[in-house]
Amino acid sequence: MKTIEVIKKEYLDFSTEEAEKCKKQIQVLKQEDKEDEANLEKVKLNIYEIFETLIAASEKKVLNQKNMTEEEKATAFCEDFFGYFDKIPINWRINYEKAKEYNDVTQYVTEENKLFVAEQLKNQFSCIIK
Amino acid sequence: MKVDNVKLFKCLGDKSRLSILSNLINEPMYVELLAERLNLTPSTVSFHLKKMEEAGLVHSKKEQYYMIYEIDQQLLNMSLMDFVHQENSEEKKQREREEEYRNKVIGNFFQYGKLKSIPVQRKKARIVYEEILKAFEPNRKYTEREVNIIIADYHDDFCTIRRDMISENLLEREGNIYWVKGNNNKSSLQYYLL
Secondary structure, X not given: OOOHHHXXXXXXXXXXXXXXXXXXXXXXXXXXXXXXXXXXXXXXXXXXHHHHHHHHHHHHHHHOOOOOOHHHHHHHHHHHHHHHHHHOOHHHHHHHHHHHHOOOHHHHHHHHHHHHHHHHHHHHHHXXXX | OOOOHHHHHHHHOOHHHHHHHHHHHHOOEEHHXXXXXXXXXXXXXXXXXXXXXXXXXXXXXXXXXXXXXXEOHHHHOOOHHHHXXXXXXXXXXXXXXXXXXXXXXXXXXXXOOEEOOOOOOHHHHHHHHHHHHOOOOOOOOEEHHHHHHHHHOOOOOHHHHHHHHHHOOOEEEEOOEEEEOOOOOOOHHHHHXX
16 A cells, blocks of 8 residues: 555645646636636635645644554545545535525535535545555 | 616626627527537536626526526617616715705704704705805895895894805805805705715
């Protein structure tokens, strides 16, 4: 199994690259006078940043465990971080469903973007730890 | 037709929405087709259409399985001048509010054509003086005695009122001669807002 360091690096390489794409897209959209679409990209950027913070939190949790082997730590780290991909978007999904029900398009497009990024990161993380 | 001009123009200040509108001017369309044409996701197109619908620019109707969007022909045929005129109706409302306030002050301070007391508040005093000014003929010269007699019909303290009307630029004087100052068109509230 890969070490925490390797997993984290591979994940952050992907996340940072996607976040950079988002930042560039925000600039392009702003230059094209597409302010609302730029704001939707900002929502996505924010999700990349949230999960970057969370991966650091998962790492910190297991690194403090003295009675674990490196492999156990890596497993615990993966389980902990993977859990966030289910826990964090719960409310986004609820909000999405509610917004859809009430035809609040602005809200459901925002939530849809958040869920899209969370799913994308989850899939990427799954590939990394396979 | 009631249009929120600010909302409308904010809505139009977006390139994607202008592109959507440009497509809808040609023919009514559904979200997926617009998305394909403009290389946007259907969600993004829905997002823009919702904003445009709220601004009154487009309407939607269900046709079989699709929600078809079409432009509001009447709104899009309006000229910029029409929108500016609509804004002027706001000024009209403001004038009505001023007039209402003015009538209230006059009602409170005048009774049977007499001034009950000189208002302490300058804004109200000006309204009262403007009302007294109506007793003066424009383009006519008055002696101080004539001015005093006219004002005394309203209130005994004609000296204070006469002086105040000069300082409020309602009357003008030169020596012993008084006349109504030209261009007293500004209402009291406008005067104090300046």
